[in-house]
Amino acid sequence: MAHIYVFSPSSAVRDKAAFRRGVKRLQALGHEVEIDNAALDCHMRFAGDDATRIASVGRAAASGADIALISRGGYGLTRILPGLPYKAIAKAIDSGTQFVGLSDFTAFNQAVLAKTGLITWQGPALGEDFGPQTEPDDITLACFEDLVAEQGEGAGWQRPKAEATLQVRVTDAVLWGGNLSVLVSLLGTPYFPPIDKGVLFLEDVGEHPYRIERMLTQLLHAGVLARQKAVVLGQFTNFKLVPTHDKGFKLSTVVGWLRSQIKPPVVTGLPFGHVPTKVLLPVGAKVDLFTDERDALMVWGHI
Template sequence: MAHIYVFSPSSAVRDKAAFRRGIKHLQAMGHEVEVDVAALASHMRFAGDDATRIEAIDRAAASGADVALISRGGYGLTRILPGLPYKAIAKAIDKGTQFVGLSDFTAFNLAVLVKTGRITWQGPALGEDFGTAEEPDDIMLACFDDLLQDQGEGAGWQRPKADAAIQTKAHDAVLWGGNLTVLTSLLGTPYFPAIDKGVLFLEDIGEHPYRIERMLTQLLHAGVLARQKAIVLGQFSHYKLVPGHDKGYKLNTVVEWLRGQLKTPVLTGLPFGHVSTKVLLPVGAKVDLVTEGRDALMVWGHV
């Protein structure tokens, strides 16, 4: 049984039913779930004003929990990064608390990496992943359980057939990344990691391929992409093409264009993003990445 602390550092929780289902599911798994006093706070679109959300993060760090799990993503972390209790967060991680989330939580992951050098996790959120109307995804649950039991040592996936010819090996590379929109918004700030020869993973939701290309282009022109050992693309979901206007321009078009701009290998198919099937990824950990045919394996060992 694990102690899980649920907190809301970003947008207000609107789907209370999913929130309650998520808590019940974690409890049914045998975990002790502690809910932050401001987890359901609401201020404009946020889960409380800026001070309230910083205090929630501080309480999560002081909770002594095995996992500090976000209720949801949305928006709100980038505006409070200067006020985060980085020393308290680092102390909590050193004592064994794993901070887990995705989407807007990318800002937290990257800022903590820059300011403290500590590892945090890109993974599920309470409502989106544990609070679904259907049963939560088996792979996500298995990866989460591995984290709780300190057994997760890597992730493997099968790439699209068309990508089988693209092979790479990366050894002892820092794994970093997350949501493309949030990561790109940090470029040029003190919270953007200066990582060379890393493995950069990216995902997004609701962004048309041309907007994905525009953000990738910004990272390309800033020199970020060429400095990596590999770019790993996760799932880009919930967007709509415009057949009469796009005229064949789609996500694969963006991927092929990006590959034409880089010597750095661009891999696809990572099971991570705003989708039910997701692995958990340690932001800031050293990883080995290897491909063989369509298979890709990323190993980080115990972190």
């Protein structure tokens, strides 16, 4: 059984039913769930004003929980990065608290990595992953339980057939990244980690392929992509193509263009993003990345 602390550092929780279902599901798994006293606050589109959300991060760090889990993503963390209690967060991580989230939480992951060099996790959110009306995804649950049990050592997946001839061998590289839109918004700030020879993973939701390409172009021109050992693409979902205008321009076009621009290999198919099936990824950990025909394996060992 784990002590899970649920807090809301980004957007306000609109789906209270999903929030309650998520809490009950975690409790049914045998976990103790502690809810931050501002988790359901609302200030405009945010889960409380900036000071309230900064304080909620501080309470999560002071909770002594095994897992500090966000209620949802959305928007709001980039506003409060200068005010986050990084010393308290580092102390909590050193004491065993694992901070977990995705989407807007990418800002937290990168800022903590830039400021402390410590590991946080990209993974599920309470409402999106534990709170849907249907049962949570089995792989997502299994990966979360592995984190709770301190047994997670890697993630494997199958790549598209067209990628079978692309063989990759990467060792001892820092894993970093997350939501592409949020990551790009941190460029040029103290909260963008200066990672060289890393494995950069990316995902996004609701972004047309041309906008994905535009953000990748920004990372390209900033020199970020060329400095990595590999770029791993997760799931890019919930966008709508316009056939009469796109004229064949699609996500695979962007992937092909990206491969033509950089020497580091571009690996696709990572089961992570705004999708039901998601692995947990340790941002800031050293990883090895291997492929064998269509199979891909990312290993970080016991953390």
